[in-house]
Amino acid sequence: MSQNLVTSNNANSVNNDSTLSHNFSLNLPGFSLDGGQNLNLSLGKWGGGGTPGTPTTIREVLLSLVNEQVQVTTPFDTISGTLLAVQDDYIVIIEASGSQVLVRIEKIEFVSNS
Numbered sequence: 001m002s003q004n005l006v007t008s009n010n011a012n013s014v015n016n017d018s019t020l021s022h023n024f025s026l027n028l029p030g031f032s033l034d035g036g037q038n039l040n041l042s043l044g045k046w047g048g049g050g051t052p053g054t055p056t057t058i059r060e061v062l063l064s065l066v067n068e069q070v071q072v073t074t075p076f077d078t079i080s081g082t083l084l085a086v087q088d089d090y091i092v093i094i095e096a097s098g099s100q101v102l103v104r105i106e107k108i109e110f111v112s113n114s
Helices: 058-063
Strands: 025-028 031-034 038-041 069-073 078-086 090-094 100-104 110-113
Touching: 058 078, 058 110, 069 090, 078 100
Parallel strands: none
Antiparallel strands: 025 031, 031 038, 069 078, 069 110, 078 090, 090 100
């Protein structure tokens, strides 16, 4: 699962009538906002929009991978090893060298099962 934020802002573009033109898109799992025109919100298992048993948050994905080999990407590094524990705001990974690594969940950009 990936936590991504993609923003394209064209606020410097001025139309002939001297009004500002704002164009942006926001891509988040279960949430879509397109130029202020359309708002789509999926509440997953709570709103009836998801498949029962399907993880809807990065923490739920991580919980399903405890004791599995994972690769976690953050803005700082990529960590590989066995996911030992998922706490409220961080995870514990044991690398092949035996090193224990703590990673804040909010910093995780991508998780894969290796």
